Amino acid sequence: MTDTQRAKAEQLLNAQVDYLISQLDPKQFKKLAKEEIDIAFKVMKTLRLNDVVSAEQVRHTARRYAVEMDISGAIPELIGEIADRLYNHPGHDKNSFEDLISDQEVAELLDVVLEMDALRQRLISEIAGSPLTINLISDMLYRGIQGFITQGTNMAGSIPGASSMLKLGKSVVSKAAPGLEKSAEQNIKKYIAHNTRSIIRQSEKRLEKAIESGEFRQAMLDFWDEIKEQKVATLRRYVTRDELEDAMVTGLEAWKQFRATRYFGNLLDAGVDFFFEKYGDTALDKLIGEMGVDKKMVLDEALRYAPPIIEVLKERGILQDTLRRRLEGFWFADSTLALLK
Incomplete structure (x- = not known):
């Protein structure tokens, strides 16, 4: 070279x-x-x-x-920053829900969900038959009865002599049968629980009937009509910035x-x-x-x-x-x- x-x-x-x-x-x-x-x-x-x-x-x-x-490891920190930007984005105050999805799309999506018969029936059945659901409703009914009785007792107290009679009656019952009051409470709870199952089964059937007849679908569409003109920012009333970040981190x-x-x-x-x-x-x-x-x-x-x-x-x-x-x-x-x- x-x-x-x-x-x-x-x-x-x-x-x-x-x-x-x-x-x-x-x-x-x-x-x-x-x-x-x-x-x-x-x-x-x-x-x-x-x-x-x-x-x-x-x-x-x-x-x-x-x-x-x-x-x-920087991803969680990044998620926090993204959550902050998303939560405070000015677009939420400018756009309503109907700007993001049309009436037709909502109806079509609702139809798709309601047409999943097997899944829908299983979910309703599982939720309705859950001991948690039964106990929750039973407790609510019992507390409602308690409140009603308490309110009645308070009203009776305003009648001359009625309050003394109620106290005397309660004292006599307690002495004659010491466990009767507690037993009565338990029996009331059992009665409520038994009837709650029946009420829930009837409600389950009514819900299925409402879905099949189209009443439930129309109710959902009516609900959509009520909220569709609201700004997306209204969601901030129900979800805080920290809750959004927690949800994103949990999802990750x-x-x-x-x-x-x-x-x-x-x-x-x-x-x-x-x-x-x-x-x-x-x-x-x-x-x-x-x-x-x-x-x-x-x-x-x-x-x-x-x-x-x-x-x-x-x-x-x-x-x-x-x-x-x-x-x-x-x-x-x-x-x-x-x-x-």
Whole structure:
């Protein structure tokens, strides 16, 4: 290798770098991007999904990011900041609920939920038959009766002599049968509990009838009509900023636990396998078309992001250095210099 050969290689390298950079000028880049994207879509017509990637590769990638990748400790703090921004966003004061979802969409969503007969019936049955529900309603009824009796006693106290008679009667009962008062209380509670089950069963049937007849649906739509013009900000009356953050953090923790289960991993694998069963033999251009992506969309995004990035890389000399680093190995190779004699 002579100095002349090396100097010539250096000149050619500089010329090539300058040429490539000129191709990335905004006007030239638009033409370049359109040409390359057109060619890429033509090539994609000849390639199937199975030709370029396997289900196993995608399964590994999906697991790496959805299951194995550590969630940074900074995420909870970030969630707090996001919650604050979301909670205090001025858009809540400008937009009403009907700006976010239409009457038709509400009705369609309600119909979808109400048409889940088996799930709906199971939920109603489980809630109605729950000991917690029965005990809660029984306790409410008992306290209501207690309140009614207390109110009656207070009213009797305003009648001359009635208060003394009530006290005397209570004293006589207590002496004659010391456990009678407590026994009566227990019997009242048992009676209420027994009848509560019957009342709940009847209410369950009435609710099912209301759903089947359309009364419940109409009631929900009437409720929507009442609130749809309210601003989204009205939700702040019922949910505080801290409660929103707590819900988001709790959701993140639940997700971290769920994604670590074998169950989630199996679901992830099943989803990938199904995708390849359905699209494995599909040409790539058709596949991305079914995903809603076309040439214009790709070109628009390339022209949106690439030019400003390229400009920054040029201004800082990063683009030139990168091109030289990748090309000088070719120009200064002995085999290339031998051609420059």
